[in-house]
Amino acid sequence: xxxxxxxxxxxxxxxxxxxxxxxxxxxxxxxxxxxxxxxxxxxxxxxxxxxxxxxxxxxxxxxxxxxxxxxxxxxxxxxxxxxxxxxxxxxxxxxxxxxxxxxxxxxxxxxxxxxxxxxxxxxxxxxxxxxxxxxxxxxxxxxxxxxxxxxxxxxxxxxxxxxxxxxxxxxxxxxxxxxxxxxxxxxxxxxxxxxxxxxxxxxxxxxxxxxxxxxxxxxxxxxxxxxxxxxxxxxxxxxxxxxxxxxxxxxxxxxxxxxxxxxxxxxxxxxxxxxxxxxxxxxxxxxxxxxxxxxxxxxxxxxxxxxxxxxxxxxxxxxxxxxxxxxxxxxxxxxxxxxx
Numbered sequence: 001x002x003x004x005x006x007x008x009x010x011x012x013x014x015x016x017x018x019x020x021x022x023x024x025x026x027x028x029x030x031x032x033x034x035x036x037x038x039x040x041x042x043x044x045x046x047x048x049x050x051x052x053x054x055x056x057x058x059x060x061x062x063x064x065x066x067x068x069x070x071x072x073x074x075x076x077x078x079x080x081x082x083x084x085x086x087x088x089x090x091x092x093x094x095x096x097x098x099x100x101x102x103x104x105x106x107x108x109x110x111x112x113x114x115x116x117x118x119x120x121x122x123x124x125x126x127x128x129x130x131x132x133x134x135x136x137x138x139x140x141x142x143x144x145x146x147x148x149x150x151x152x153x154x155x156x157x158x159x160x161x162x163x164x165x166x167x168x169x170x171x172x173x174x175x176x177x178x179x180x181x182x183x184x185x186x187x188x189x190x191x192x193x194x195x196x197x198x199x200x201x202x203x204x205x206x207x208x209x210x211x212x213x214x215x216x217x218x219x220x221x222x223x224x225x226x227x228x229x230x231x232x233x234x235x236x237x238x239x240x241x242x243x244x245x246x247x248x249x250x251x252x253x254x255x256x257x258x259x260x261x262x263x264x265x266x267x268x269x270x271x272x273x274x275x276x277x278x279x280x281x282x283x284x285x286x287x288x289x290x291x292x293x294x295x296x297x298x299x300x301x302x303x304x305x306x307x308x309x310x311x312x313x314x315x316x317x318x319x320x321x322x323x324x325x326x327x328x329x330x331x332x333x334x335x336x337x338x339x340x
Contacts, residue, residue, distance in 0.1 A: 004058035004305040005089030005097040006298050007082065007121075008043070008287045009065050015286050019043060019062065036077060038064040040085035042092070043283050048291075049302055050275035051334035056305045060284055061089050063103055067249075070102040071225075078106045079113055090119045095310045097121045098301035100287065101248050105225065111316040122304065124297025125247060125314040129167060130328040131269030131296035132246045134338045136218060139242045139266050145217050151177045153216035155209060157227040158183045160247065162318030164222040165191045167246075169321050171220075172201040179204040179212050183227065210236050221245045223252045234259035242266065271299040274335030293339040303330050 010016045017024035043060040063085040070078050086097045097119060099110050104123040107113035114121055140147050152175050156164025161182050168180050172195045180203050182188055192203045209229050213219055213236045228251030242264045245253030257265040270293050277291040288295045304313055307330060
């Protein structure tokens with residue numbers, strides 16, 4: 001039976017204590033220093049995941065660093081810890097591993113690290129984008145927005161602009177009122193011309209984020225830790241709008257959500273799992289995973305394992321339309337759907 005591994009990390013020191021109860025008795029300062037030497041470990045086995053193509057099993061494996069570590073420590077240390085976690089997964093039989101949350105951020109979203117790991121890894125970004133669009137459409141229906149005529153804005157920071165452009169190409173097939181907000185306008189000219197040729201949609205391109213957000217019914221954001229559109233404030237959004245911050249870290253959504261008035265903030269689509277899945281739910285729920293559903297990035301790893309495609313499917317900062325369409329097709333083939 002093929003095996004996969006999902007590399008996750010605690011989101012806070014409190015999560016450490018929920019995974020390993022004795023940890024709660026240690027001072028936080030000691031734990032932070034010890035994390036550099038703490039070996040990766042399995043949090044939960046995952047069994048019973050099946051489709052018409054067969055059955056697979058896997059695991060949640062902990063890279064024992066918090067977001068504080070990833071932000072404060074030299075990137076070389078983070079990369080060594082991620083590498084150690086993937087290699088330990090390989091020793092446990094995994095043929096492919098997924099990098100989730102902050103483990104996907106260092107090393108150019110996994111692309112710089114992948115050649116050193118021994119087994120293929122994927123960030124799950126392709127299915128994340130696919131399911132994010134599905135979730136946004138569902139949210140628009142919930143808010144009684146007409147998807148064909150809604151005003152949609154795609155925000156793309158430098159480095160992730162290729163992913164934003166791929167998203168825009170997919171949206172232009174269904175919507176005619178599309179605005180692309182980018183930091184480097186010149187790099188979008190060719191894609192915008194191709195969208196016009198392919199769909200007849202004239203995409204508006206601007207660097208005026210605040211102006212666009214005030215008029216948009218739907219805002220889809222591709223932000224980075226170094227650029228999260230800090231100029232946008234909660235009061236800038238149109239009343240009744242939908243905001244989806246697609247890739248990790250979701251700095252814009254996390255900053256806007258607590259203060260957004262009459263604003264629906266969603267994350268990438270949660271995916272319903274096929275089969276009768278077994279896992280340690282008490283621990284797995286820390287990362288949005290349960291026997292019935294999981295985040296989209298995890299589902300991408302599972303789908304590739306079911307397909308026996310042990311390859312680095314989603315790496316780097318530029319995810320293309322072809323990748324998004326292909327993983328979406330494979331998701332439906334194996335019974336992975338947006339969890340409503």
